[in-house]
Amino acid sequence: xxxxxxxxxxxxxxxxxxxxxxxxxxxxxxxxxxxxxxxxxxxxxxxxxxxxxxxxxxxxxxxxxxxxxxxxxxxxxxxxxxxxxxxxxxxxxxxxxxxxxxxxxxxxxxxxxxxxxxxxxxxxxxxxxxxxxxxxxxxxxxxxxxxxxxxxxxxxxxxxxxxxxxxxxxxxxxxxxxxxxxxxxxxxxxxxxxxxxxxxxxxxxxxxxxxxxxxxxxxxxxxxxxxxxxxxxxxxxxxxxxxxxxxxxxxxxxxxxxxxxxxxxxxxxxxxxxxxxxxxxxxxxxxxxxxxxxxxxxxxxxxxxxxxxxxxxxxxxxxxxxxxxxxxxxxxxxxxxxxxxxxxxxxxxxxxxxxxxxxxxxxxxxxxxxxxxxxxxxxxxxxxxxxxxxxxxxxxxxxxxxxxxxxxxxxxxxxxxxxxxxxxxxxxxxxxxxxxxxxxxxxxxxxxxxxxxxxxxxxxxxx
Numbered sequence: 001x002x003x004x005x006x007x008x009x010x011x012x013x014x015x016x017x018x019x020x021x022x023x024x025x026x027x028x029x030x031x032x033x034x035x036x037x038x039x040x041x042x043x044x045x046x047x048x049x050x051x052x053x054x055x056x057x058x059x060x061x062x063x064x065x066x067x068x069x070x071x072x073x074x075x076x077x078x079x080x081x082x083x084x085x086x087x088x089x090x091x092x093x094x095x096x097x098x099x100x101x102x103x104x105x106x107x108x109x110x111x112x113x114x115x116x117x118x119x120x121x122x123x124x125x126x127x128x129x130x131x132x133x134x135x136x137x138x139x140x141x142x143x144x145x146x147x148x149x150x151x152x153x154x155x156x157x158x159x160x161x162x163x164x165x166x167x168x169x170x171x172x173x174x175x176x177x178x179x180x181x182x183x184x185x186x187x188x189x190x191x192x193x194x195x196x197x198x199x200x201x202x203x204x205x206x207x208x209x210x211x212x213x214x215x216x217x218x219x220x221x222x223x224x225x226x227x228x229x230x231x232x233x234x235x236x237x238x239x240x241x242x243x244x245x246x247x248x249x250x251x252x253x254x255x256x257x258x259x260x261x262x263x264x265x266x267x268x269x270x271x272x273x274x275x276x277x278x279x280x281x282x283x284x285x286x287x288x289x290x291x292x293x294x295x296x297x298x299x300x301x302x303x304x305x306x307x308x309x310x311x312x313x314x315x316x317x318x319x320x321x322x323x324x325x326x327x328x329x330x331x332x333x334x335x336x337x338x339x340x341x342x343x344x345x346x347x348x349x350x351x352x353x354x355x356x357x358x359x360x361x362x363x364x365x366x367x368x369x370x371x372x373x374x375x376x377x378x379x380x381x382x383x384x385x386x387x388x389x390x391x392x393x394x395x396x397x398x399x400x401x402x403x404x405x406x407x408x409x410x411x412x413x414x415x416x417x418x419x420x421x422x423x424x425x426x427x428x429x430x431x432x433x434x435x436x437x438x439x440x441x442x443x444x445x446x447x448x449x450x451x452x453x454x455x456x457x458x459x460x461x462x463x
Contacts, residue, residue: 002383006038006094010086010111011101012074014043014062016050018277019218020301021102021127024193029060031375038438040093042086044068044075044107063089067107077106077143079412080419083114087423090118092434097121097382100151103128103140103168109147113412116150116396117420121385124148125155125191126165129296129319141168146409150396152385153187155378158320161298162190189381192323193301194374195308197366202310202358203285211242211348214287214311216275216302217294219250224293224316229255230337231293233263235344242348243268244291247275247283284309288351291344295335297321303330308365310358314347316340329361393417 009029013021029039039060044067045051054062065085067075090098098115100108103126112122124147131137148154148169156162166172166184175181206212213235217223229252232244246256246269253271260269275283284290290306292315299320307313307325315321317332324330331350333343350356397410 002379002386004036004038005096005382005386007032007040007382008090008093008095008098008111009039009041009101010043010098010105010108011041012044012069012105012107013102014041015056016046017073020193020299023277023301024125024127025101026056026060027194027196027371028375028378030058031371032378033059035375035379038093040089040095042089042107042111065089065107074104075106077109079110079113080416082107082110083416083419084423084427086111086114087118087420088427088432090115090120091429092432094435095120097123097385099123099125101125101127103130103144109143112147112151113416114420116391116393117417119390121388121390122151123153123155123381123385124151125157126161126169127157127298129161129164129298130168131296132168142405144168145170146405150391151187152388152391153189153381155189155191155381157191157193157299158323159190160320160323162188164298164319187384189377191374191377191381192369193299193304194369194371195301195304195365196371197308197362197369200281200284200305200308200362202362205358206288208288208352208354209241211239211289211351212287213242213244213289213291213344214284214306215244215246215248215291215293216280216283216306217248217292219248219252219256221252222295223250223252224295224335225250225252225255227293227295227316227335227337227340228291229259231340231344232269233259233265234337234341236263236265236268238341238345239348243270245270245272245283245286247272247280249274280305281309284311287311288356289314289344289347292316292321293335293340294318294321300324304365304369308362310361312347312351312356312361314340314343326364329356329364 009025011025013019014025015022032039041062043064045064051064051066056062070076098111098120100111102108112124115122130140148171156165166188171185171188172182173185175183215228219225235242256271260266284306288311290311290313292303294316295318297319303313303315303324307329313330315330315332316335318335331343331347333339397413
């Protein structure tokens with residue numbers, strides 16, 4: 001076990017928003033605190049009044065700095081305006097390492113950019129897959145490549161995600177043995193997501209007279225909602241005993257409403273709207289089959305939660321989804337209308353024939369994924385980073401991004417360094433109000449025992 005260190009989780013995506021990245025940061029932080037480390041979270045503010053410092057159980061301090069999101073909970077990339085806030089927070093909290101999350105998190109990228117000026121080590125976790133051929137992906141990938149040139153370690157949540165991140169972030173170098181061959185850098189790791197299995201126990205046995213298909217997803221193009229719109233009427237027509245229960249919100253909600261009206265399926269397709277994460281299990285146990293139609297997916301925590309709750313899973317075979325579950329717990333389909341209908345038909349036959357055991361599925365998932373294991377493996381990455389040589393400013397400047405982006409990023413590094421020196425003069429370190437007291441382990445164990453005895457889940461706390 002490594003010596004305790006102070007860690008800052010930095011991301012635009014955190015509570016009160018709910019999602020895979022938000023839950024990952026919270027659960028990983030809680031486990032690292034349990035292992036004796038000090039952990040804080042830095043994120044943007046939320047209207048109308050969530051700004052400043054807040055505390056979450058068991059002893060997680062969250063800094064909401066006064067930046068508002070522009071779209072999808074992400075802030076505008078500005079490189080420099082966050083430096084005064086991050087410098088003050090990181091210094092006064094005696095941070096040794098920052099852990100940034102998500103490629104679209106501007107504040108995460110900026111945290112990595114600024115931290116090296118203070119001798120703070122950096123780790124980045126990529127949670128999503130991105131393409132290479134549209135304008136948004138090109139700009140995002142170039143920003144990611146600039147950030148990852150200077151990061152000390154990169155973590156991906158699946159092997160497919162690792163391949164995608166390596167290509168997007170240009171995380172390869174020429175082999176010393178064969179200069180004509182490119183090899184992936186040694187500081188790229190794979191650590192999957194996890195879940196708290198006790199929060200997704202299967203419900204009582206359900207009758208097969210009616211088969212409920214559950215869909216819990218953000219209703220957006222990337223999540224394949226167009227496939228759901230196209231296939232749901234065909235499935236309802238082929239199987240009179242099938243109903244859909246759809247939870248989530250997003251721009252594709254109007255398409256679902258129009259489809260339901262067009263085919264007169266108001267009694268067959270129930271739209272729940274946004275579902276709090278604390279209510280996910282209560283929705284899942286209403287069904288027998290979970291349907292995922294994503295067009296791209298790095299890991300798919302919703303699939304894991306559904307399988308843990310005892311549902312048989314049908315999913316498009318994209319991204320890191322094939323890595324999540326054994327083949328006898330999931331049916332795959334190509335992201336095409338006809339193949340999705342085929343896979344759903346196969347799943348319905350399996351469920352109606354009693355070939356899927358929800359309790360056995362729950363016990364198997366319990367042994368596959370555990371936050372304790374994720375935290376332990378993340379500790380290994382932290383320990384490796386802390387013990388590795390520090391990257392100097394000149395080395396960072398020399399890591400060019402090409403003839404066009406390279407000079408621009410070099411200018412950003414130099415301006416960032418000058419701005420940092422100005423802040424060192426304007427707000428001297430000796431004038432900062434340093435944090436001298438934090439939760440000790442005895443106090444933490446006391447709160448944790450109360451937390452466990454009251455049977456309050458992490459998701460209920462976040463809600």
